[in-house]
Amino acid sequence: MHELGITENIISIALDKAGEAQASRVIQVNLVIGELSGIVPDCIQFYFGLLSRDTIAAEAVLRFERIPAQLRCRTCSTVFHPADEHAMWSCPECRGQSVEILGGREFYIESLEVE
Helix, strand or coil: CCHHHHHHHHHHHHHHHHHHCCCCCEEEEEEEEECCCCCCHHHHHHHHHHHCCCCCCCCCEEEEEEECCEEEECCCCCEECCCCCCCCCCCCCCCCCCEEEEECCCEEEEEEEEC
16 A cells, blocks of 8 residues: 555655656656665556546556565675565575575656657
8 A cells, every 4th residue: 555655656756756847747757676675566557547637647557667675695795686575585506594685675757758
């Protein structure tokens, strides 16, 4: 349910930036979402459609770029992508389970297209 508040912020940022650019319409919002961020793109899409009504972002297309999880083993320094984000993470080289998250938590607006 936290996607509602997140989507409100996305729209607010898009409208603010469009206003700064003196744009009449937001065409596209490009979002980067990490696999481990907990953000559900379908929920963002749903709320965006509801919340952007009657704004210059009402017709905007959302584009999602998914960033995979990337981990580093603290024992042998192997960098790897976990096979399953819900499974116990263990290093494919040494089977160590002490890992550091290097990527996959990202969530941000990469760019906007306005007219």
